[in-house]
């Protein structure tokens with residue numbers, strides 16, 4: 001049985017190097033005895049050091065525990081080694097993992113929802129369920145988990161063999177015959193598991209479901225426990241406080257204010273569209289010539305409003321800006337696309353449009369002068 005299973009409290013130990021396998025930019029090291037938790041069952045491995053060198057990953061091959069380190073670790077066969085497991089990381093993983101046991105048990109017993117997958121990440125933990133979980137169920141399950149944390153149920157770990165499992169109501173059947181490690185939470189959950197766990201539910205402190213999303217016919221539920229949950233709430237509070245400062249209302253008024261701001265934005269947007277159209281008509285009225293080619297400082301929308309109004313008055317307009325933006329409004333008089341294609345052959349132009357309207361960008365705005373003289377030629381039907 002792997003050492004971490006029987007002595008999960010050991011986070012510092014002395015041993016010797018058993019074997020070293022050099023790879024391209026990594027080295028794999030096995031030890032005579034290691035208390036590191038190797039990745040598996042949805043839980044990432046422990047982090048820590050061997051003689052001060054960071055352990056990047058720990059995994060098993062059969063009964064062997066391998067520690068992955070960066071190349072040139074300086075570790076050689078039979079060398080004495082001090083292994084240090086990052087206790088904070090171990091504790092954090094144990095908290096999230098125990099929370100998963102509890103959440104899974106509550107969902108199953110209280111709401112008939114089965115957990116089909118589990119993943120413990122560095123930011124959050126997820127479980128996947130066999131069916132979609134409604135918001136009310138999530139709220140109720142979250143409350144139930146926090147109530148159980150409040151009851152501070154003990155978490156006990158013991159070993160059984162197949163023939164003395166007795167009547168233990170295991171959450172999931174196991175294929176193992178011997179050395180079955182049972183993790184029991186009060187009378188709430190009995191689970192065969194090789195992960196790391198806390199010894200009492202009070203260590204979870206707080207449980208929070210962050211979000212849920214549809215996943216393969218069920219739900220993927222994101223949750224946090226312990227310090228992660230407190231950190232999450234603090235971050236949320238900071239965000240809310242920032243928003244509050246920005247829009248100057250109390251927290252309970254915040255959602256209404258945001259809705260109102262969006263409505264106002266839509267109203268202003270509509271108003272700007274209307275005013276732009278009216279301004280376009282007014283500006284178009286100012287041009288007396290049949291063909292206008294002019295540098296302007298209008299935004300795109302206003303260029304369009306003026307140009308389209310010019311076309312409506314059977315006039316042709318070409319507007320351009322110093323930044324390289326150009327609009328050709330030919331209406332029915334000319335084929336704007338054809339002119340644009342001939343310009344594209346000579347200039348670095350991007351864009352396109354219809355027979356009566358083309359918009360583009362000249363990638364080298366300094367060439368606008370010579371481009372415009374070509375436009376004149378095209379409008380006058382000269383060869384270009």
Ligand SMILES: [Zn+2]
Nearest residue numbers: 097193194195
């Ligand atoms: Zn477990």
